[in-house]
Amino acid sequence: MSALLAVAHAVTGGAFGQHRGRLVLSVAAIALGVALGFAVALINAAAIGEFTGGMKTLAGEADLEVRGPRGGFAEELYGVLSRDPDVAVASPVVEVDARLAERDDALRIYGIDAFRAAAVTPALVGAADDSLDVLRPGRVFMSPAAAGWLGLQPRATLHVQSGVRDVPLVVAGLAGAASGERFATMDIAAAQDAFARDGLLTRIDLRSRPGVDVAALRARLAATLPPGIAVATPQENAMITARMSRAYRVNLNVLALVALFTGGLLVFSTQALSIVRRRAHIALLRTLGLTRARLIALLVVEGMAVGVAGSLAGLLGGYAIAVVVLRVFGADLGAGFFRGAAPHVAFDPYAAGAFGTLGVAVAVLGSLLPAREAGRAAPAAALKAGDEQQAFARLHHPVAGLAMLAAGVAAALLPPVGGLPVFGYLAIALLLVGTLTLLPWLAVLALERLPSPRAVPAALALAQLRGAPGQATVSLATIVASVALMVSMAIMVGSFRQSLDDWLLRVLPADIYMRAGATGDSAYFSVGDQQAIGVVDGVASVAFLRVQNVLLDPELPRVALLARDLPAADPGSALPLVGDALVLRADDPPPVWVSEAVVDLYGARPGARMQLPLAGRAQTFIVAGVWRDYARQQGALAVDRATYTRLTGDATANDAAIWLASGTTAGQFRERLVLRFPDAARATLVTPGEIRALSMTVFDRTFAVTYGLLAAAIVIGLVGLSSSFGALVLARRREFGMLRHIGMTRRQVAGMLATEGLAVSGLGLAVGMGLGFLMSVILIHVVNRQSFHWSMALHMPWALLAVLAGLLLTLAMATTVVSARQAMGHDAIRAVKDDW
């Protein structure tokens, strides 16, 4: 064993002793990737586990749930289902996200029949000193999580909004003690009355009779339910909501993998340079009898040690990050998927094992190529000075790289898998790795075509790069990867941000917007409210919008239905259309304009007929056009409001777009509105500017994790670049000493290094920018489209890219200046005497 350790020390001792700084950096890079991936996994597990666990507790004994549009379906269905011979108990439920007074948030309120619910979903039934409180109107039972959140004790009053009016509810007790969810329950009739849901239900929970085949019951019921109403198990319904965040979570995981990849690249460059410096030492050991296989194994173990250290640090860091992030941003990381869940982080040994292993694997892979290169070198030749020029000489063949690029382009054209842009991610990976593989060939191609300068320092610099393109490639790889990631994310985020801003400008043409309730679905404007708003002094015109949610596919979330004033002759004046609108004929069904998500998820195309479940009936519409919608990932349908009211009898509205008369300010309007319409004080009034500012804030918050990951990856990549330059410069001290001996000034040597740095950085920048652009195109048109079902226009953030390019070149130059100073120290003169 001591002999093995002695050999190991002979091989690896030089690395750990001489390259401490770069090794620490490599460990940090691996740690960052592992930490981020592990943190995202823990956060996901906590959020979904809490959410589905909460849903499971609330679902209780229910075998099946019947659900329809968010606004409700006719309660007569309850009678039909409760009389079904296979149904033991049917429990009707009214679900309302009630807007809270004096707080910009909503609370889920379940209206239940306490007797039925006790047999199916007992967690919903409240416990009170006076048991009749479960039947009394104006009484509500809070979950412990909700009571704690709102700071309400029994007998306190909860104020919620229905329409634009205040509805006070007295807290009679607690319900759902076993669930961590925030909700409240009340009597179903009282809920229907309080929230204008007369004759409507949101859900019916069913418990089957013993011995009944639930799947068969489900299939039989599904065939008889009215349009827009579906039956499924409670678990399936919970997973539909959980799946809404899947694309977002997968994106975060991919970003974590990107950070890990950067770490692997850093390990590669550190190992490559370290092994080049030790080439003669290694050749000596090979000459003395160390086998190729053992050498490769020892060098790979070196890399593995970095991976193990990085993974351990990353797992600890990841756990800490998960705890902090959940506390600050919440379970949905700011994206708004799991409102109401209050999860806790639990250490997951499987996720820890997976990400820890991934960290080690990345480090091992990063070491493998340099190790194999070291093993491949002929010992006799490697003992001679100058042989390090031959390092990585075999990487000049472009076939593998070109094949990967072609495969990447092909992968980008493939459809999503299970709703995820798997091939999109694969395309990006292939383009990145393919380009990196092509770098030696590209470096030789570019360097040979550069004109040979007359000045001696520049000529020597070019000669050095041409003579050792393999070494230049090691620095190039880090630069290209960092620049490509930087540029692709800058273009993608910049394009998205600009597209969102442009979209907001299109969809917010009015002077002021009024929403009955900013959150929840209990707030609305009645016909009378709408009339009152319309006659306020200073209003030039007003357009109302009604928002509903309809169920088109039981396996997908509900789709938003927007009923608004839409001129059929020019719908583009009201909607941000993508493509041309259909020219309608007189005998066509009423038109519906679908969002891009509806096209992707339901296959709707202009000219096709579409059945929409309205008022319990399937109404036929014709798809008249496609519009861009950044607000609703699950899809949106826009129909003319008059048509909607005619078909449903629903004349209420949720939002008002108000154009003010000339000379009337938003502030004046607000004052006049409240004077004439006091209940309007509960409504939310915002200007388009305020909506845009808020939207951008939400956008930036949603991308905060992306920005953080990107910044970390870039910093590591650029520090790795500095480190690579520094290592190469220090390795050539003897050369610089000789040049000083024969009469090159310090400035000339520095100029030589600066030229090398500039050439490598310039080439890396050019390749990285090109690759980054290609990656951004895939991110925009494939990954984003397949993940979130919306398109965006490509916007090049030229100013930002110029700044980034300038930063990189400046950093490269600064690094070479610093390295040159070190190299030109007095030791350089003496270095000509060094043999090692």
Added chain:
Amino acid sequence: MLAGITLDVRPGELVAILGESGVGKSTLLNLIAGLERAESGTVTVDGVDLGPLADNALTAFRRVKIGFVFQAFHLLPYLSVARNVALPLALVGQDGKDAAARVRAMLAAVNLESRADSMPRELSGGELQRVAIARALVHRPAVVLADEPTGNLDPESADGVITLLRECLHAERATGVLVTHSRVAAARADRVLTLTADGLAPTVLS
């Protein structure tokens, strides 16, 4: 530390300096080359007092007046043999046909004209040192400083290199200072000195 050193070398003379390791032989060469400064006394090379010169001026002086032959050869691995030899000419601004002819002439003088396009890694140790000798003399320096030029060579190659160095110095009318451990190599010089802690002393080799 060197002290009490007085060294006069006549133009065209080849002087060998012997001494134990660590006695300061390389430091002496560095003082002559202007790479280190004497704390007291004067260093005059080809009539120029190096003391008052600033670093850039010393570098410029070295570029024109001094040639070097190192123990470890120190050829640039990414330049061909011819371009390595041409490097001092390039540094003084000479290129074109005259420079190319001069390089060819020096390679011929060291019997390596046929290897002009070879890379350093393709040459043996003896060949590398012959290239280094050509590089040291291509710009017609006044003085050539050779620090252990045969240290990495076998005896036969070493003998050939010393012979060649002497012939080339004579042909170019350059002065040579040779630092060596090898008494065989030192014996080929016009004069042999031994450096000790007490200074430089003439030595007669038997």
